[in-house]
Amino acid sequence: MLPNGNVMSVIAIARWVTLAVAAFGFAAEFASTAEPPEASRPPAELAGFFAPPEKYRSEFGSFRSPLVFGDGTPVRTAADWQRRRKEILTTWHNRMGPWPALIDKPRVEVVNTTRRENLTQHQLRVEIALGGEMVDALLLVPDDPVPVQKRPAVLVVYYDAETGAGLGAPLRDYGWQLAKRGFIALSIGKPNARIDFGDHSRPRGEPYLGPVGKPVRVQPLSALTYAAANAHTVLAQRPEVDPARIGIVGHSFGGKWAMFASCLYDKFTCAVWSDPGIVFDERDRRKENPSGSVNYWDVWYLGFDLGALADPKNAGPFRKLPSEGQARTGAYKTLVEGGHDLVELHALMAPRPFLVSGGTADLPERWPALNHAIAVNKLLGFDHRVAMTNRDTHTPTEQANEQVYRFFERCLNNPE
Template identity: 50%
Template sequence: MRRTVCTLLVGLIAYTAFAEQRESLRHESGPDPNRGAASSDPWQTIAPYFSPPTAWQGQFGDYPSPLQFTDGTRAKTADDWERRREEILQDWESKLGKWPDLITEPDVQILETIRRENFTQHRIRFDWTPNEQTTGYLLIPDGEGPRPAVVTVFYEPETAIGLGTPDRDFALELARRGFVVLSIGTTEASQARTYSLYYPSIEDAQVAPLSMLGYAAANAWHVLANRPEVDAQRIGIVGHSFGGKWAMFASCLFDKFACAAWSDPGIVFDESRESINYWEPWYLGYHPKPWRKRGLITAENPAYGLYPELRATGHDLHELHSLMAPRPLLVSGGAEDPPRRWEPLNHLIEVNRILGYQNRVAMTNRPEHSPNEESNKVIYAFFEHFLKP
């Protein structure tokens, strides 16, 4: 978590410097000709990552098949899967808490507009929960629409637009490639070290905070879908680390996201890894304050709330992954998502197989948690392939 705080501080420091950069941004002559160019064939870039390494082919680990109904029977056809999918969704929604009604016609206020490279950047404000507004950045490339679009999520929205840690500037790079992008983040909550969203209040959250982040991203989808520049059928989502968890829950629980890229969130529960900390109060372990001391679960520092209930009843996140089928998914794996994560992903491949789809589940791997130029190259090609006609 120390590196998380450092990342947040870098983003916030960059934001304070942003005002000084605005005038120069207004007068930029154009994008770097060596960056942001779409590859001639994105599929050639991403194709190798849709097959598990030999050691992980056909390996399903100890994860129960999401194809198995609660009565013990198994989904074998697409019609079976539709019933099983609804069973999984209802089960998880009953545990996570029911979302408030989505904000399908958002009132978007434009606070500032500047010109950057080959796109226009708007700083905007909109309601992302029934009782809370957020400020983010809407990047609209030059040219005729409607265009594909992507929601980017992180601790704050400045990093994704290029004002934070290098190689986490997903919004900037996607805008350079012709995508409309909406960058959002939990700035105020991150400053307060509560990180997430709590509904109706932090004193009495009725929806698991990580699920509530998914709800906020679904409302951000509607912000994009209501734009004349955007093709609502071609909106994806991407996030790294905390943002990867956020993007995962958003895309699994809200099926209007056409595809998703999750950068090293820790795609399944793993209590040996401090950064795969779904047990924390701001994710799936919400409990009224005072909160548990941050860190690994121990006898002296147990987990509370929903998380231990999920573990006790044998649930894991591969069940949520299955809700992505047949929408394309890329896991940009690092230290928290090594190649063995093909075990849960193989279950998703099986669901796609029943539905008649292949090449819908991909994973890259790098040793470090942080994304890099090579891993991001695959993310951008993934969106180019699946969201651009």
């Protein structure tokens, strides 16, 4: 938990978050390159994570700048950026397959309600996936002796709902830990992952490709993003949740999911991406990252050839690296060969804060990619919106997770 007693620091952070949330309302009208006011800065205890190491401070890598339109015209003003932002969204949705309409009022079925320590756990079935599929979820609601204020909330995404709720692998229990800190947490897994409290060690199961037996019209990772956007609506429509203060977090597979969801759906106030691989990376990094490659080319991410039927039992194994002769397929092929990279998605977060909780997939060498998001924020007149912490393992650590919780406390907590 954060130290108590520093009232002025908390007030400053409230102003910092308010400025970030409000920016979309006036960024198109006012372009500013002035230094943000002092109140917009993060507190000293987090400030170091928002600055690249000196060696990367002026490095932008070989990535194409998101501040350039598709026709090569530079983005010079905040009004330009709003048009460029729409262009990026349109490009990525066209490549990945456009979403159907989001669900205005998702159905929510309560399966079971239990008590766990000082909170209530609701086992739910929620209507959030493509085709109106119902998805298993766990909602954690802390006790509130004086229920007079709406609470901040965090959506936790992973292979299954149990892990994020503290009923699975250790150090991935973001929802459970945040609920103990006063947040409402909704933990979801893949749409085809059913809750099983009797087996917390079961394998991750079949990949999610879309509604089984139907033609795949949306890349699986984008389909998961669609589900997360509807899950945001589930949280926002809860009477105890403040819809303006909803974040998202995920690790590894969940980190990819959280990154795409927060970038493509701007109602998420802030986000944490734990070691997802924040850029396309076809290098052989098995020594540095024994847990696996940054495998967006796999069919359950962006490599599906749209139109084929969703058959998760025959999705195939992890693919070889493209550098090892594996042909690129699906949206991954068209995006990479078209010169696109995930820096374009990172830019869509601006000016909302995000934290990369980096491990062996996302080492400090990723800062040149993040510098592009920093540049977009500067164009909008904002600083200290892009952060990265680093650890030596892909698996989260207690220290890394504490940094995650502090980030959410600083971005989402009500200061009153």
